[in-house]
Amino acid sequence: MEKWKRKVQDDELSEDEEKVFDQLGLNGTTRRKFLKQISAASLSIWASSYFTSELFANTMKDLPDKPEVFLNEVKVNLRVNEMVKPLTLDSRTSLLDALRERLALTGSKKGCDHGQCGACTVMIDGKRKLSCLTLAATCEDKEITTIEGLARDGELHPMQQAFLKHDGFQCGYCTPGQICSSVALLEEAKNGEASYVTEDFKNVEKNLELSEEEIRERMSGNICRCGAYNNIVQAFKEVHSGNDEMPTWEFATLEQMEKAKNA
Ligand code: FES
Ligand code: FES
Known part of the structure; x- marks a missing residue:
């Protein structure tokens, strides 16, 4: 952040950084004020309880009145549980985040967010997929089924x-x-x-x-x-x-455990 602050003071922002600030609607004095305040916060995080509310109140009033700003905006029609939902997203949004954060379909869970636990599994065109590793932007016109879409006419699957x-x-x-x-x-x-x-x-x-x-x-x-x-x-x-036999495994008795220990 210190580096950014210096860059802004010296007007040395890269083209991409300029773009981010422009999209945030920050320029000139506003931009310097914003960075100065954020910089102070990052260096003094331990002291945040003394000044955060004032800092954020000041910063927020300078921000544009726009709910979301995306660096790489894409429009995508997500077909989820037989309903089409048009969304405007950052192109890097995962399907899991789009489902949970944008469509309030919170049945799919975020466990690891790294493709290792399966908690986020949904079906895309009938195949199971990890939604945390799937970009929402790649799902245009695909049929997505989440846990919320499995029941039919009030009957569980x-x-x-x-x-x-x-x-x-x-x-x-x-x-x-x-x-x-x-x-x-x-x-x-x-x-x-x-x-x-x-x-x-x-x-x-x-x-x-x-x-x-x-x-x-x-x-x-x-x-x-x-x-x-x-x-x-x-x-x-x-x-x-159709086989609803109960499991063939059973818990070991204490006696069996002792025997196994001494074997
Ligand atoms: S959240 Fe763990 S695999 Fe997706
Ligand atoms: S993680 Fe608790 S039921 Fe599977």
């Missing part, structure tokens, strides 16, 4: 019902992503799409009946910190194959 029946969640934070992923996985199995553990890629049949191991493998991009995995697999199995 069968996968939602199965998650409830089998207790496929605890805190529920990962659940929208788990359910969207499971719904898309049903289609992948129906279309005979291969996975990492498919042995013979050339002869994958349609209408695959997935084993528990394969369900786990195919759902491995969706992390559940509460560890509801066994119940999620049961829920998926019920919708996928």
